[in-house]
Amino acid sequence: MKGRVASAGVAVVVVALMAAYGGPTAHAREPAPNAVTAPFAAGSDTAAAARGAKLAAVGNCVACHTATGGLPLAGGLPLQTPFGVIYSTNITPDNETGIGGWSLDAFARAMRRGVSSDGHLLYPAFPYPHFTHISDADMGSLYAWLMSRAPVKAPAPHNELIFPLGFRPIMAVWNLFYLHTGTEPPPSPTEAPDVVRGRYLVESLGHCGACHTPLNRLGAERRDRALQGGTIDGWDAPALTNLASRPTPWTQAQLVSYLRTGLASAHGAAAGPMRPVTRMLADASASDVEAIAAYLLALPSGGPGVPEHPVASPSASAAPVSTAPGGGANLFSAACASCHAEGAPMSSGDARPSLSLPRPSTPTAHATWSVSSSMESTGTKAIARPSCHHWPTHSRMRR
Template identity: 55%
Template sequence: MNRKRIWIGVTGAVMAAIAIAVAILYEPAIAPVAPPAPDSFDAQLKRDGARVVALGDCVVCHTAKDGRPFAGGLPLVTPFGTIYATNITPDPQTGIGAWSEAAFARAVRHGISRDDHLLYPAFPYVHFTRMSDHDIAAAYAYLMSREPVHAIAPANRLIFPLNFRPPVAFWNLLFLRPGPREADASHDARWNRGKLLVDGLGHCASCHSPLNAIGAEKAGHAFDGGIVDGWEAPPLNALDGAARPWTQAQLVTYLRTGRASEHGAAAGPMLPVTRDLATVPREDVEAIATYVLSLQKGAPRAVEPVASRAASPAAQRGAVLFNASCAQCHGTGSPMQTIGERPTLAFSTAVNAGTPRNAIQMILNGIAWHGEDAANYMPAFSGVYDDRQIADLVAWVRGAWSTKPAWPDAEPLVARLRKENSAR
C-alpha cells in the first residue's frame, strides 16, 4: 500500500512538473506564409546560407538513404525509440515552405515548430540556439531556395510517455539555455570562432559526449566520447593521447578530406561530416581545429607501436583471414602504404580504442565508393565473413598493431552490431 502511494505521488509530481514546464514554455502557433520566391533573397545571403548549412551538417540528418536532399525520412535510432528526420525543403504541405523566418528562428533557438508542437532534442536546438541572427537568416534563405520535395516522414516510434511531446517541455527547462553566447575576451578571434562552431552550429558535443538517462549530454563530460548509429564517436579531449598525438595540420586535413597522415580515414557517421566541411572556407575548419585542440586533458600517450606480439588462437585464425583479404592494402609494405602514403594500422583510432566497436563496424561496413574519391574506399565484409571470423580478425589486428591490452571476445558485439545495422 505504501509503495502504491509512493508511486502515485511520484507520478503526480512528474505530471505537475511537466504541466508547469508546458505552461512556462508555451508559445502559440505562428501563422503560415506563402513560400517566398528564391530570387527574393539576396544572393550573398544564400551563399552564406550554404556555408551555414554545411557547417551544421543539415543535409546529413535530413536526407534518407537514397532520398532527396533535405527531404527527411532518415531514421535516428535513440535509446528511447526511432525518430525520423523531418522534411526541410520549401514544400508548403510536408516541408517548411509555409514557415516564416520568425518560425524558422524559433525552431532553431527554442525547439518549437511553426504549429507550436515541441521538437524532439534529437534536433540539436540546444546547440543551434547559439547561432547568430545572420546565420539563422542565411540558413533560412538557402533552404527556402532549394527544390521543394513533397515527402512525408514516417511516424516516430518512441516508448511511452515520450511518444507524447509535452514531456519535452520539462526536458527543455532542465537543459535548454537559449540565445547566443558572448565571446571570451581571454582568447583570440580564431579560438572564439572555433568555439562558436564546435559548441553551436557544428554541435560536436551531441555525438562526442555521453548521454544521461533522459537523453541529454551528461554534465561535466562534454567531449568524453559517445555512441552514434552504432559507432563510437571518440573523445575529442583525448587527441593528445593517440599513438601519434594529433597536430593542427593533421586535424584540419582530416576534417576537410576525411583522412589524415598517421591517423587514418573517416568512416561511419563522421564521413559525411568531412564531406560537408570540404565545402566551407578553410578558415572555418582551422578555427574548429584550434578550439578542439584546446580541449585536451593531457591524456597519457600510448606506447610506441611494436611489431606483432604473441597471438591468441582467435588472433592466429584472424591472421589467416587478414592475409587473405586485408594485407594487400594494410599489410607492411603494401602499395597503399608505400605509394599511397597511408598510415599503418598502429596509428588507427579504431585499433587503439577501448572497445572493438569501430574496428568491427569498419570491417562490416567498409567505406562506400564516393565518385572520384577512391582513396577512402574500403570494401564491406559483412557478407563475406561470419561473426566468429570478424571477431578473429579484430583480435589479430589489435594484437598485431596495438600495444594496448587485448579486447575481450568480440563475437557477441559483432552479432549485435550486425543486427542493429540491418535495422537501420
C-alpha cells in the same frame, strides 16, 4: 529489453515532474509566430544563401535530413534512439510538407527553442540545444539557403517511440532542465580569433557534443563531460579532448585533413557516422574547418578521473598476440596487404590510409592485433580473423 524498460521508467518520472510543474496545458504548445506575408523569393539574397550553404555543411543538414535513396533535405531518415525511432523531417521549402510557409522567426524559434511553426515541441534528436547558440546573421543565411532549395512534397513518417514519449508536451520539462538558451560565455581575451570562431562552430552549428559527449538517462548531454566521448548509432565517438598531447599527437594539418577528407596520416580514416560528416565538411568554408581544428587542439584533457587515452579491453575470445618471428608480417600479408600494401588498388579520397605509425612514447598508442580463438573452417584450412582491440582515433562498432 532492459534498456527499454528503464527508458519507460524514466518517461513515467518525467510525466510526474511535468504534472508538478503545472501540467501539460502550461507547456504543451506555444502560439504560432507571425505567418509568412509573402513567399520567400528564391534568389532574392544570393549572397546570404551562398553563406548558408557553407554553414549547412558544418551543420551536416543534408546527411540527417535525407533518407537513403531519398531526395536531399526531404527527410525520412530513421534515427535510432534508446526511446524509439525518430524520423527526420522535410526541410525543403514545400508549403504543405516542408518549411515553405515558415517565416524567419518561425525557423529561428525551431532552431533555438525546439518549437515547430505550429507550436508543437520538437524532440532533441534535432540538436536545438546546440543550435540555440547560432547567431542572427548565420540563422538568416541558413534560412536563405534552405528557402532557395527545390521544394519536395514528402511527409515525414510517424515516429515510433515508447509510451508515453509520443506525448510531445513531455518535452517541456526536458527543456526546463536541459535547454540552455542564449549566447555562450564571452571568449577569453587571450584566445586567438580562430579558436573563438572554432568554439562557436563546435558548440552551435557543428553540434559535435551530440555525438562526442556521453548522455544521461534522459538523453541529455552530460555537460560535466563535454566532448569526452559518446556513442552514436552503435559506434563509439572518441573523446575530442587533449588531441595535441596524445602519444601519437594530432597536428593542425592532420586534423584539417581528417575533417575535410576523412583521412589523416598517422591516424587513419573516418568510419561509421563520421564519414558523412567529413563529406559535408569538404564543402564548408576552409577557414571554418581550420578554426574548428584550432579549437579542438586547444582543448585540455578530459578532467579528473577520466583517462586521457581510454583503451578497450581485449575480448574474452582473443588469444595472446603471436610473438613468433614474422608472425605480424604474415598476418598483415594475409589480412591487410590487399588494401594497404604498397601498390594496392584500394584508394579513399585520393589517398590510401597508411597503417604505419611513428613509435609512440607509450605502448598503449599501438593498435593491438590478435588472432581470434574462433576459427572458420574452409576445407582443410582455418582462417584466423584479426581483431583490432584499440585504435586511437577511429570510431568502432560497439558490439
